[in-house]
Amino acid sequence: MKDKIFEVLQRIGRSFMLPIAILPVAGLLLGLGSSFTNETTIATYHLGKILGDGTILHALLVIMNKVGSAVFDNLPLLFAVGVAIGMAKKEKEVAALSAVIAYFVMNISISGMLEINGKILEDGSIAKDVLSGTIASVCGINTLQMGVFGGIIVGLGVAALHNRFHKIQLPNALSFFAGSRFVPIISTIVYMFVGILLYFVWPVVQNGIYALGGLVTGSGYLGTLIFGIVKRALIPFGLHHVFYMPFWQTAVGGTMEVAGQTIQGGQNIFFAQLADASHVAHFSADATRYFSGEFIFMIFGLPGAALAMYRTAKPEKKKQAGGLLFSAALTSMLTGITEPIEFSFLFVAPILFVVQVILAGAAYMIAHILNIAVGLTFSGGFLDLFLFGILQGNDKTSWLRIIPVGIIYFLLYYFIFYFLIKKLDLKTPGREDDDQQVKLYTKADVNARKSQKGDSENVADDPLSADITRGLGGKKNIDGVDCCATRLRCTVYNADLVDDALLKSTGASGVIHKGNGVQVVYGPNVTVIKSNLEDYLETAPDIEYTKDSIGSVEETEAPQEEKTEQKVTKTIVISSPITGVAADLSTAPDEAFAGRMMGDGAVVTPTDAIVKAPEDGEVVFVFDTKHAIGFMTDSGLSMLLHIGIDTVQLNGKGFEVFVENGQKVKKGDPMMKLDLEYLKEHAPSVTSPVLCTELEDNQKVRLLKDGEIKAGEELFAVDFYE
Numbered sequence: 156m157k158d159k160i161f162e163v164l165q166r167i168g169r170s171f172m173l174p175i176a177i178l179p180v181a182g183l184l185l186g187l188g189s190s191f192t193n194e195t196t197i198a199t200y201h202l203g204k205i206l207g208d209g210t211i212l213h214a215l216l217v218i219m220n221k222v223g224s225a226v227f228d229n230l231p232l233l234f235a236v237g238v239a240i241g242m243a244k245k246e247k248e249v250a251a252l253s254a255v256i257a258y259f260v261m262n263i264s265i266s267g268m269l270e271i272n273g274k275i276l277e278d279g280s281i282a283k284d285v286l287s288g289t290i291a292s293v294c295g296i297n298t299l300q301m302g303v304f305g306g307i308i309v310g311l312g313v314a315a316l317h318n319r320f321h322k323i324q325l326p327n328a329l330s331f332f333a334g335s336r337f338v339p340i341i342s343t344i345v346y347m348f349v350g351i352l353l354y355f356v357w358p359v360v361q362n363g364i365y366a367l368g369g370l371v372t373g374s375g376y377l378g379t380l381i382f383g384i385v386k387r388a389l390i391p392f393g394l395h396h397v398f399y400m401p402f403w404q405t406a407v408g409g410t411m412e413v414a415g416q417t418i419q420g421g422q423n424i425f426f427a428q429l430a431d432a433s434h435v436a437h438f439s440a441d442a443t444r445y446f447s448g449e450f451i452f453m454i455f456g457l458p459g460a461a462l463a464m465y466r467t468a469k470p471e472k473k474k475q476a477g478g479l480l481f482s483a484a485l486t487s488m489l490t491g492i493t494e495p496i497e498f499s500f501l502f503v504a505p506i507l508f509v510v511q512v513i514l515a516g517a518a519y520m521i522a523h524i525l526n527i528a529v530g531l532t533f534s535g536g537f538l539d540l541f542l543f544g545i546l547q548g549n550d551k552t553s554w555l556r557i558i559p560v561g562i563i564y565f566l567l568y569y570f571i572f573y574f575l576i577k578k579l580d581l582k583t584p585g586r587e588d589d590d591q592q593v594k595l596y597t598k599a600d601v602n603a604r605k606s607q608k609g610d611s612e613n614v615a616d617d618p619l620s621a622d623i624t625r626g627l628g629g630k631k632n633i634d635g636v637d638c639c640a641t642r643l644r645c646t647v648y649n650a651d652l653v654d655d656a657l658l659k660s661t662g663a664s665g666v667i668h669k670g671n672g673v674q675v676v677y678g679p680n681v682t683v684i685k686s687n688l689e690d691y692l693e694t695a696p697d698i699e700y701t702k703d704s705i706g707s708v709e710e711t712e713a714p715q716e717e718k719t720e721q722k723v724t725k726t727i728v729i730s731s732p733i734t735g736v737a738a739d740l741s742t743a744p745d746e747a748f749a750g751r752m753m754g755d756g757a758v759v760t761p762t763d764a765i766v767k768a769p770e771d772g773e774v775v776f777v778f779d780t781k782h783a784i785g786f787m788t789d790s791g792l793s794m795l796l797h798i799g800i801d802t803v804q805l806n807g808k809g810f811e812v813f814v815e816n817g818q819k820v821k822k823g824d825p826m827m828k829l830d831l832e833y834l835k836e837h838a839p840s841v842t843s844p845v846l847c848t849e850l851e852d853n854q855k856v857r858l859l860k861d862g863e864i865k866a867g868e869e870l871f872a873v874d875f876y877e
Contacts, residue, residue, distance in 0.1 A: 170241020174233040181226035182532030186542035188220025231306035238310025257346040262298040264350025331776035334682030383519030425530035438528035448519030449535025455561030458484040459568035468585025476585025491534025504581035620691035628652030629700040638685040643675040664752035725875035734763035754846035755856040766827040768820040781810035800840040809833040
């Protein structure tokens, strides 16, 4: 159970990194934009002619400032999408789209509840009795102030729904909505109710968060020390992102009024003040207490540790160790990425990591005590120090105090590390045994060990996908996998290795070859089959099968049953939906249709542009590409009206649809209009199959009209036998 919780927390931490990764770019734009449009900076460095109001550079910098601010203003939405992508196991793009939809649905539902209960007035203004800061505008929607917590609630929830339902199978009549198409549907429904629920729950949670934020900020310097120690101690477990994010982005890290708006979270407060720097005398050290200390040990302290490890390396390994340690130290100083140094001694000398945790934790507290208020986007390297400390001026940030403290930290790290390495004979880089390679250990080394242990446990037990893979000649022979509404569309390197009989044994109605393209007809549940196959191929052995090596499944004729006279008990007549030329289905210019792999019926080559309802019934689904309509007659027959051959490739061009999913229609009601000239020019054929897709063994199709036919005239009959 503990391992499972740990694994989930690690995934959550990794998912936070996706939206956080954009912050350095946004911070760079905001930092440069605010710094060089600041009147004080321009006057101090006499840059009025270049950067003054009215110059091209000034206009560009103003835009950069606004672009950077836009990212920070919309972090909740970015977290919703980023967390959903990070937590989704497969088909992450579907999770991302569903998260965007769910985010807006949740907030508009909250907005609706606020309006119903008089918290928001009809003109969109906020009622006077509403506490300041409890309602915020999110993408133009007045909703509860949830900050990135709102995005995380959406991201985690949508990912859970996605992982649960992206392979769901529905009844055949609804199978078009199965698989990944079901995820945005269920997300919309669920988050409508989540929004309603949050209207009642979130104010209580919000009060708790404010109370926790007050407790943290009220703890003073001791609280800062504890924060710093815990954050650095979580580095080996990859959980530090989960820990610090609420302090950076939510009310747990404090709230402050900036430029007339209530801002939550230490990092958000800093960047809000940065965007309004002309009205801020000194940035808030209470807000930056969660990161300003990093400049002390990342730029100064850890390079001192690197020097100590170099000085204690064996003479014959010193040159090699020096190159590695110098690179790691430079990375820490410039970018604030400490992994190359920290992981180099974390595993071989854990006592040094204990020292690092204590010293680093103390650095956060010292920066707080000294009122140092330098912001950052990602980590405390020189680039962020330059942008958000030096360029902003010492009066606003007190960045100059970092230098004397940093020198002391350099000496502390150097002498403590040097002493412990020598005293305890620690095997830091350059001190390894003679048979070991000099290297810096990284998180990738740890993950590699774990993956070696767990690879055998991660192989999915999916015999259907295994058989499909073998039928396609093996993973090594498969170049690509996709699907349309009914067919698994694969591209193979060698079509001769494809075993049609084996593929048919997996439940396929038929197999169609087009050069190196292979279409395996499974029906409407093909999206689930495709998803499972993609999962299987990730861990399948990268080998190539031949028909001889796997043993082809031979197609044998079923034993002929003795024919007995059957009696027709019922007949349902289906009318033509199109005016044109009717013919037997076997004449369809497509093997799958002609072979009745997707159902039985007839074909009509249209001469009129209007497609009408063949009988009274309901539109079950309209394909995204508009080329086909699923239809259920009131008499209970499931039908597919497929306009043209391979028209799915036209992506909806040439079709104008008048109906929508779930719409009831009467016989003869217009359902679609065709651009026949366009279709004839761009499609292989406009001959259109009209199919009954779910016939039972005792149901047979009988063609009633061959030749010219008008929409509404009888096309074929379905006879029911005893």
